[in-house]
Amino acid sequence: MSALLGLDGLVLQPPRRAFVMTSLMAGFTLAVPGAAEAAAIHTDSAGLHAGEVRIPATGGTLPGYAAAPAAPGRYPVVLVIEEIFGVHEHIKDLCRRLAKAGYLAVAPELYARIGDLSTMxxxxxxxxxVISKAPDAQMLADLDSAAAWASTTGIEGSLGDPAPLGVTGFCRGGRNTWLYAAHNPAVKAAVAWYGPVGGATTPIQPRTAADVAAELKAPLLGLYGGADTGIPVADVEAAAAKARAAGKTVELRVYPEAPHGFNADYRPSYREDVAKDGWARMLAWFKAHGVG
Structure with missing residues (x-):
């Protein structure tokens, strides 16, 4: 098993433990107080191939969820990066929404080696x-594996086009969207939903989103809430300014009254108006930059 190169050049050994999660959780996360499953958006799978998939990766096989138009063919790929709560029904629904828009969307369970998020x-x-024990180098490699799976295996005859690759993520996944856009030169467009840009670093998570801002390899749209108490808007604006100073394309949309998690329709933080606006902006961003 080969070593992984961390974002700061540190060589990290991939975990040798067995995968803790071998399949995805059913339904919604158990970890969000006040979650309202009945109010969550449920996108049907009519006209789609959609379901749980197995993604070959370092040390084993990652469970994941994918959705794509049912007509055989090649479709632009969007990697969907989960929140800290795992690939539960909300993340699956986001994949189906993207598939309805003409994408092959795939969400790998990036924490499958470390803990069973379905029980936490x-x-x-x-x-x-779980989160603090997940090496960034492994996360980046697993997203690479998901992109490769999409273009070589796909789901039931629907394959990903290896050229127009997009990435989007939510909360911690928003932070990882910044990192992945700085990692993979194949990414054509990235959209980070309320992703932290700062925070503490560790040997296995050696750089923040702000640290890699000047290294972005794709245009990035950041969707943030002005009422997010955990992510200061000034920090996000500073990261964007750093990227622009390096010649990168970064656009921010800050919704003044929106809290953290405003797109999470199963949570009390959901704000329908800004969530719809952000979704429309994301799709337009992808198309404007060659993904779709």
Whole structure:
């Protein structure tokens, strides 16, 4: 098993443990107080191939969820990066929404090696016992594997076009969207939904989104809430300014009254108007930059 090169050049060994999660959770996460499954958006799979998939990756096979138009062919690929709560029904629904828009969307379960997010109910424990133990180098490699799977295997005859690759992520996945857009030169467009740009670093998570801002390899759209108490708008604007100073394309849309998680329709933080506006902006961003 080969070593992985971290974002700062540090060589990291991939975990040798067995995969803890071998299949995705059913339904919604158990870890969000006040989650309202009945109010969540449910996108049907009519006209789609959609379901759980297996993605070959370092050390084994990642469970994931994919959706694509049912007509055989090649479709632009969008990698969907989960929140800290795993690939639960909300993330699956986002994949189906993207498939309805003409994409092959795939969401790998990036934490499958470390913990079973389907059984965890305490957010602090998820962060401490799972998220903090996930090497960034492994995350980037697993997203590479998901992109390769889309273009070589796909789902039921629907394959990904290897050229127009997009990436989007939510919360922690928004942070990882910045990192992936700085990692993979094949990415044509990236959209980060309320992704932290700062925070502490560790040997296995050596750089923040702001640290890699000047290294972006694709245009990035950032969708943020002005009422997000955990992500200061000034920090996001500073990261965007750093990227622009390096000649990168970054556009920010800050919704003044929106809290963190404003697109998460199963949570009390959901704001329908800005979520719809952000979704439309994301699709337009992808198309404007050659993804779709």
């Amino acid at each position: 109910t305490d957010v602090g424990a998820i962060i401490r016992d």
